[in-house]
Amino acid sequence: MATRALVVGGTGGIGYAIACRIAAESKSSTVIISGRNKPQDIQHANIEFRPLDASSMHSIKQYTNAYKSVPPAEKDLDLLVLTQGIFSLAGRTETSEGIDRKMALHYYGRQLLIRELLPVLKDDAKVVIVLDGVRGGPPAKLNWDDLDLKTHYSLGNAANHCISMTDAMVQAYAAQQRGQNAGKRHFIHAYPGVVQTNITNSLPWFLRPVTRALGHLFAVTPDTCAEHMVRGTYECAAAGEKEGRFFSYIDNEGRLVTKKPTWSEEQIRKVEEHTWKVINDAIKASS
Template identity: 70%
Template sequence: MATRALVIGGTGGIGYAMACRLAADSKQTTVLISGRTQPQNIPHPNIEFRSLDASSMSQIQQYTAAYKASSATPLDLLVLTQGILTMAGRTETPEGLDRKMALHFYGRQLLIRELLPALKDDAKVVIVLDGLRGSAPAKLVWDDLDLKTHFSLANAANHCISMTDAMVQGWAAQQEGTGKKIHFVHAYPGIVSTGLMDSLPWYMRGAAKMLGGLLAVSPETCAEYMLNGTEEAAKERAAVGWSCIDDKGRVVAKKPEWTKEEIKKVEEHTWKVVEEAIKAGGEA
């Protein structure tokens, strides 16, 4: 599919399966994978590993600066799958962000912002989170978007999903009049058989694995749906510049469209929080 791809979160689970699928499809494709730990098995010689703690905004800034300085070949595909499954309450990183929200939202948006100059004019950006379930401005706590005082697992999920929807629409809108045709996809992977369930409390693992055994697909099947769906969505909604796809890679219809004012509020909040985190990381 792509000749050069970068998969953040590509060291395990869905991201690893997507990276392997891309590398296997063409020996001419270079696939870079990044995460905290290098996989024990890298099955294709055209996969390269670069270390990154994607929960740290300052590390992301350093990583993207180094990437842009070292690579003259633009990216065809940027895939963002980093994440964590946890039942813990708000758990702050050294930069003052909830770790779950840092991985699922803030870090992903910073990676897009910093790597935009490194993308081809017709590149695709895939955010694997939850592009299926309804998300809307009404689900946000507008005066506490980073959930300093209103944190719950449900609020964190709603905020990350909803703000991602707002941002993909905002990224697409920014291309108007530039001649660029980068397509932004918010994807829902569904239930996938990865090792994430092992991170649940012991008393929840049995039921989760039983349910997963009945409903889950393999990471390889999910990767196929996500990659094929991205290609088809980019064709179907080329004029719009953004898409949400479900666990079979089908375009989700009737997603709420955010107003310019709502998108601007999310963007301003996002960059304010990100810049504060980068400053805190630099001072640590």
């Protein structure tokens, strides 16, 4: 089946493996990969590269505006996959737009890409956010007065806020699919597990050997991870549609995660309002 897919963060690691799997399944598919740097050796002729600084809200807005400006046949998406991220032990490090770089990549930029690309998602499109669909604390553990962690930043808080707010947002997008004239798009928050990638290169030199050794013992290959992510996406979306559910959390083997904290409509609304305020303020500040 021919698929038009966009994989942000698809220039390496898990994202590139997912892009290659989709491209290999059908030569008539088109797969766009986006990130800072073009891979030296793109394995499939039906993969194309478009540059994007996914940590910048202004750059994302420019990118999505350009993407939406072409004819429908050249832009309508079956699949949007968001894998961009960074592994860093540094404290809060703000971008020029005033957002912590880790949170910009892992959360805010991903939400902006979904919002801006919703008009070009087909009615049955799938959106996959690869972060951590298994964990994520209950809403009560969020710092509701400081969701972007301007004053309460720590690596643990940043991870929990990004994961938990992603849980809320997939439910918010899914709620838009209900109704007589709504589509059947499915929004997935996925946990990739431990994967053998070059992300350890960003660690201090003295931690790399141990981390790599542990990775070889316990991690799966990017291709295996991609297989689980793609299969789980389509299986959970099909099952969800039958149940009238348009979001899923999946684990590292692509299985549906059912035991997750409950979010109230009010809590989801607060996350939405916060998210769009931070993003819109960043775009205005950099315009």
